[in-house]
Amino acid sequence: MNKLKEFLKSLLSEDYGHISFTRVTTLITMVTVLGVWVYKNIVSETFIDFGDQSAYIILFCLGAKVASKFIEVAGQAKEKELEINSSEQNSSQ
Numbered sequence: 001m002n003k004l005k006e007f008l009k010s011l012l013s014e015d016y017g018h019i020s021f022t023r024v025t026t027l028i029t030m031v032t033v034l035g036v037w038v039y040k041n042i043v044s045e046t047f048i049d050f051g052d053q054s055a056y057i058i059l060f061c062l063g064a065k066v067a068s069k070f071i072e073v074a075g076q077a078k079e080k081e082l083e084i085n086s087s088e089q090n091s092s093q
Contacts, residue, residue: 012024022065026065030058030061037051
């Protein structure tokens, strides 16, 4: 059980160790959509197509996570650039 807990924590944690809300939301959405699809297949005892809407929901969640990470990394890069520029200005004075 501890290995599963550690795996989930590593899966849902950002680089700095805090739990990421967007990762949790993406995981919950994917499990829900896929779970409902599997449940419907089992109950109906036939194969039901996954459907475009379900695929779009999952792709949107994954795309939102990638976009939020991109924005976060770009913001950190800009902060570092500003920090370097300010330290260069202070050293030149």
